[in-house]
Amino acid sequence: MTPSINLQRLSDLPDFEVADGHPDVRGWAVRGATGTALGTVQELLVDPEARQVRYLDAQLTVPEPKRVLLPLRLASLDPETTSVFVPALTDAAAAAYPAYAEELLSPAYTQAMHQALGEAS
């Protein structure tokens, strides 16, 4: 999937909110392939035209502190434990995952992200 350049933080769209019946996962724990908590979801990157959340902006603490973007389509949500499971995020993937430091999703970051998750870009 090629990310849209129109992605925006949900908090930057004051007229929008997570749709009724769906969880707002900001603040939820991010858990990798082993179920270990690796960090916390900080923000949602949304496609305003499609009205869908595309990426989770997460702050990882394991194996090292860094900010990353996780594709929502690869995640599973567990409201009971308020956790976002990302099975593709192994320890190795977390270590190799590119840190997200740009305000916008750049093509370079997208490519590195897909590589870390073992996806063909």
Place this chain on the structure above:
Amino acid sequence: MTEIPIQRKKPPLSPWLLVALAAVALTLGAYWFLRPAPADEAAPPANATPATPADSPTADTSAAARSAAPAPAAAPDSSGARGRLLQLVPPLSALVDRAELRDDATVREQRDNLTSATARLADGDARAGLRPGLVAAANLLRAVQQKAYPALDGEAARLVQQAGQLSGRDDTAAERQQNRQFLQAAAALLQAETVPPTP
């Protein structure tokens, strides 16, 4: 595949709707607190004391209301309770016009109640009930007693109690008898209160 859709935030409750609701609440509140006092309200308690100073602005308002009260359209028919009640009104008014009574807030309030309750009777309105006027007369005599005639406490209390038991009709023999007894008791108490109190 996990999806989290987003939606436009729902518009907040219209401020105009809130304003309208507040206006309705205020209107209901104003109606509740400013509605005219019913003529057959309970008699004032025995230890009631006048709360309004004699020179308060309400005295003028009350006096204006009294002077604006309609005069009887015709001489009341003294044969029924309605006529006898209307005959009681002028001496009752003369009584409460006495200097030591006319500025008493409770007496003034009860006098206004009587005026209001008997106005429709005086106009000859056939649908006007007797009971408000009878009760108002009893309450006025009670207020005068409490102000100046402590010795008549028993008679005044009985009269108020008697008024509370009236049906307000004058159709059956029993009703006429009840009304007659009440009006006789009221006239007797009025007579007793006409005598200036002994210091």
